[in-house]
Amino acid sequence: MAYPQNYKYTREHEWIEAAGNHGTIGITDYAQNSLGDIVFVDAPKVGATVTKGEVFGSVESVKAVSDLYSPASGTVTEVNEALKDSPEKLNTEAHSAWIIKVELSNPGELDALLSAADYEQFIAEEGGK
Amino acid sequence: MSSSAPPALRQTPLNAMHRRMGAKMVDFGGWDMPVEYSGLIAEHMVVRTGVGLFDVSHMGDIQLRGPEAFDAVQHISMNDASKLQIGQAHYSAMLYPEGTFVDDVIVHKLGENDYLIVINAGTREKDFQWIKQNAKSFxxxxxxYSDYYTQLAIQGPRAAEMLAKLxxxxxxxIKPYWFQWGTVCGLANTLVARTGYTGEDGFEIYVPxxxxxxxxxxxxxLEAGREFGILPCGLGARNTLRLESAMSLYGHEISETINPFEARLDRFLKLDKGDFLGSEALKKVQVEGGPKRKLVGLEMLERGIARDGYSVLNLSGEKIGVVTSGSPAPYLKKNIALAYVPVELATIDAEVAVEIRGNPVKAKIVPTPFYRRPKKTI
Structure with a gap:
């Protein structure tokens, strides 16, 4: 699956699509593929604060639980309720099935994240370990 | 993370096949094994409803043969091998003198004073040394013979129908826990056992x-199974299938610190057959009022998935036990777990909590197995 050029990526396998101070956050195709069948998403509530680099929730597959690390700091404005009943959307459409939307407190933080090309190189190295 | 290269993983003869077929591979007890192919849930479901194929060649096979092989088997395993007929197998376990588990095993009686003991992958070397050491006086x-066999598990309600084509x-x-030799895929003298680790009907075959x-x-x-919708399955589904059926996994429900009473495997423990490794210690446990803790099944009542190692709490939030295996159950569509709790709290329908990432999440104690396959109606 292609990694959208306009997204930024973390080394913990989250993506963020930002427009001004609005960010949309999800997990990458690589992440969903390593997790396998996703059965549970634990996301923060609207109004919660998230901090760049810190855990904001988790996703669980049948096999394992994995923490979600926020690519940026801000306040949660929306939670993807559809994932409650259909968490498998993270498997089937990882790059469009977002988990939370955030009002960014410091959009400048995004500059330090990986570009699509850098992320693809990163996972190629990680996968080959 | 350490940068030193990990030791080379062991491979089954089907390793290249798994990779060619696009399986996701993991390190399982030092073995490079497929964890899933098309997806864990699909693989789990096909074994409950159709047929699935597993490479279980990482399992070990130890043969004991000679005039006192029967006595040796009786000495090193807790079930009573005198009950076995030629062509029959049973579940058993090897115990330390303390009465705790070396490993759980399947004992096959190949002939008089001729036994094949199938052991777990992660404990292969330890088990072999243990058997050698303790059979020495016999x-x-x-x-x-662990490396002599490729062991395939063909599991599911349609396994018999499918295997009949080959x-x-x-x-x-061949009744459950019996075996025969016959020609399979043109290979003469192939051991075909009606055994498995999925809680489903099925066979395990041993080929060169x-x-x-x-x-x-x-x-x-796979070709013969195509009309039945067969899927190659990985260890992920193998684990969820055995968990739904509440079958023990070494290192989880059983270990060198757990005894058969605690693991509720005492129906396979024959203390009346005569002395054997572990029997003395276990008789003492019996005399002293039985085990202090017991393995129970848990079903989550609130949203949350119990995982291996999570704490079990009482409703006041005090730790009372520990989860040994926990997972979503794909067929039952519930979140289930096996856990050790004090005997006096091991009551069916009792409510407890599992501490999931700092939060108590309600669960109740339920009977096991969680899943029992429907009886065949012909």
């Missing part, structure tokens, strides 16, 4: 471990 030969053996005549033969049989099974 007149019998202990041989490690053999002339009368499979109906050279790569061409192993791959040919693997392909022929």
């Amino acid at each position: 007149h019998c030969h202990v041989a490690n 053999t002339k053996l009368d499979l109906d005549a 471990s050279d790569v061409p033969t192993s791959e040919r049989v693997w392909n022929e099974v």
Whole structure:
């Protein structure tokens, strides 16, 4: 699956699509593929604060639980309720099935994240370990 | 993270096949094994409703043969091998003198004073050394045939129908936990056992471990199973299938610190058969009022998935036990777990909590197995 050029990526396998101070956050195709069948998403509530680099929730597959690390700091404005009943959307459409939307407190933080090309190189190295 | 290279993983003869078929591979007890192919849930479901194929060649096979092989088997395992007829197998376990588990095993009686003991992958070397050491005083030969077999598990309600396409053996005549030799995929004298680790009907076949033969049989099974919707399955589904059926996994429900009473495997413990390794300690446990803790099944009542190692709490939030295996159950569509709790709290329907990432999440104690396969109606 292609990694959208306009997204930024973390080394913990989250993506963020930002427009001004609005960010949309999800997990990458690589992440969903390593997790396998996703059965549970634990996301923060609207109004919660998230901090760049810190855990904001988790996703669980049948096999394992994995923490979600926020690519940026801000306040949660929306939670993807559809994932409650259909968490498998993270498997089937990882790059469009977002988990939370955030009002960014410091959009400048995004500059330090990986570009699509850098992320693809990163996972190629990680996968080959 | 350390940058030193990990030790080389062991591979089954089907390793290249798994990789060619796009399986996701993991390190399982030092073995490079497929964890899933098309997806854990699909693989789990196909075994409950159709048929699935597993490479379980990482399991070990130890043969004890010689004038006192029977006595040696009686000495090192807790079930009563005198009850076995030739062509029959049973579940058993090897115990330390303290009465705790070396490993759980399947003992097959191949002939008089001739036994095949199938052991777990992660404990292969330890088990072999243990058997050799403890069979030493008996007149019998202990041989490690683990690398001589590619072991395939063909599991599911349609396994018999499918396997019948590949053999002339009368499979109906092989009852659960019995085995026969016959020609399978053109290979004479193939051991075909009606055993498995999925809680489903099925067979395990033992074929020569050279790569061409192993791959040919693997392909022929998949080809024969196509009309039944067969899927190659990984260890992920194997784990969820055995958990739904509440079967023990070494290192989880059983270990060197757990005894058969605690693991509720005492129906396979025959203390009246005479002395054997562990019997004295376990008789003492019995006399002293039985085990202090017991394995129970848990079903989550609130949203949350219990995982291995999570704490079990009482409703006041005090730790009372620990989860040994926990997972979503794909067929039952519930979140289930096995856990050790004090005997006095091990009451069916009692409510407890599992501490999931700092939060108590309600669960209740339920009977096991969680899943029992429907009786065949013919």
